[in-house]
Amino acid sequence: MRVLVTGGAGYIGTHTCVELLNAGYEIVIVDNFSNSKPEALKRIKEITGKDFKFYSIDLLNREELEKVFLENEIESVIHFAGLKAVGESVQLPLVYYQNNITGTLILCELMQKYGVKKLVFSSSATVYGDVKSTPILENFPLSATNPYGRSKLIIEEIIRDIGVSDSEWSVAQLRYFNPIGAHPSGLIGEDPNGIPNNLMPYISQVAAGKLKELKIFGNDYPTSDGTGVRDYIHVVDLAKGHIKALEKVMLETGVDAYNLGTGRGYTVLEMVKAFEKASGKEIPYSFVERRQGDISTCFADPTKAKMKLDWAAVMGIREMCVDAWRWQSNNRDGYEVLAKVPVHT
Ligand code: NAD
Numbered sequence: 001m002r003v004l005v006t007g008g009a010g011y012i013g014t015h016t017c018v019e020l021l022n023a024g025y026e027i028v029i030v031d032n033f034s035n036s037k038p039e040a041l042k043r044i045k046e047i048t049g050k051d052f053k054f055y056s057i058d059l060l061n062r063e064e065l066e067k068v069f070l071e072n073e074i075e076s077v078i079h080f081a082g083l084k085a086v087g088e089s090v091q092l093p094l095v096y097y098q099n100n101i102t103g104t105l106i107l108c109e110l111m112q113k114y115g116v117k118k119l120v121f122s123s124s125a126t127v128y129g130d131v132k133s134t135p136i137l138e139n140f141p142l143s144a145t146n147p148y149g150r151s152k153l154i155i156e157e158i159i160r161d162i163g164v165s166d167s168e169w170s171v172a173q174l175r176y177f178n179p180i181g182a183h184p185s186g187l188i189g190e191d192p193n194g195i196p197n198n199l200m201p202y203i204s205q206v207a208a209g210k211l212k213e214l215k216i217f218g219n220d221y222p223t224s225d226g227t228g229v230r231d232y233i234h235v236v237d238l239a240k241g242h243i244k245a246l247e248k249v250m251l252e253t254g255v256d257a258y259n260l261g262t263g264r265g266y267t268v269l270e271m272v273k274a275f276e277k278a279s280g281k282e283i284p285y286s287f288v289e290r291r292q293g294d295i296s297t298c299f300a301d302p303t304k305a306k307m308k309l310d311w312a313a314v315m316g317i318r319e320m321c322v323d324a325w326r327w328q329s330n331n332r333d334g335y336e337v338l339a340k341v342p343v344h345t
Pocket residue numbers: 006007008009010011012013030031032033034035036057058059060079080081082083084099103122123124125176177178179
């Protein structure tokens with residue numbers, strides 16, 4: 001079965017492509033490398049020993065994207081492509097709406113035109129907005145606190161409308177909690193541009209000596225140690241959730257949303273301790289003001305994914321930290337491969 005993977009060169013995309021290839025799927029990847037590097041695609045091949053078709057295309061380029069549907073017998077789509085930096089989305093809302101929403105509209109229009117109606121979409125726990133209680137269930141009220149989150153919310157609603165208009169569509173909207181870690185091979189992982197915004201890549205770079213100390217945003221939250229609680233999930237567990245979701249959309253029609261999380265929350269300080277243990281490195285930190293827009297506690301109730309997708313996360317924070325550290329220490333500068341210096345004799 002041929003699966004189109006948009007954003008397949010990115011963090012979650014690369015890990016999912018590995019799982020898809022290992023499970024015997026044929027894949028076609030589309031990415032514009034706006035937040036990824038071609039080297040990531042080579043690494044997918046290195047891990048799996050398998051090849052795939054790749055198009056260096058922007059989803060906003062309808063003509064180019066249409067060629068992908070014309071040249072390949074696409075049966076289903078996993079749609080990762082999107083911009084994801086919360087702070088940047090506040091500065092550049094039009095860029096975010098254009099890229100994430102228009103990109104998805106063009107993709108869905110082409111899917112409709114070519115009769116491809118099976119979709120797995122990367123949504124986010126951010127669609128729950130300012131959550132009032134935990135664990136979070138899929139039927140909790142949805143809202144947005146920034147343009148990135150709003151783009152995910154709007155796309156979810158667009159997709160639900162498509163499902164209402166045409167009952168042949170079959171869509172899994174996957175609401176990820178906090179993906180971290182890396183493939184155990186140490187060959188693929190998260191490779192943020194510049195200074196990381198998210199906790200785990202920041203901690204990794206402190207451990208590697210690239211950044212001086214972690215700034216912990218707030219120690220006065222109503223949690224066990226005052227620092228924020230999140231549901232961290234190993235990216236390989238998350239990738240496997242996509243295979244289960246794909247199997248589901250191949251079997252049944254309708255649009256449904258699923259939480260992909262572990263169901264367990266950890267504080268920032270617990271993550272720092274776990275990473276120190278896994279890496280053998282000390283992580284210096286200091287407390288600073290709360291980050292604007294942050295919530296205190298966020299973790300999933302993953303029961304629906306267990307019941308309906310037969311999926312549950314199996315890896316704990318030890319594996320998440322060990323694998324994140326292996327990736328960081330083997331690839332100090334991510335996928336940046338040093339240019340070969342010509343040798344003159
Ligand atoms: P990522 O930035 O590593 O991957 C996204 C990929 O999409 C990149 O390779 C980028 O180059 C590509 N892309 C972006 N816009 C494109 C366009 N217009 N045309 C073609 N390619 C384009 O991000 P990720 O962490 O792998 O996230 C994947 C998806 O999951 C995103 O939609 C993101 O919003 C969502 N998500 C991520 C997280 C997280 O913490 N990583 C959490 C919740 C949801």
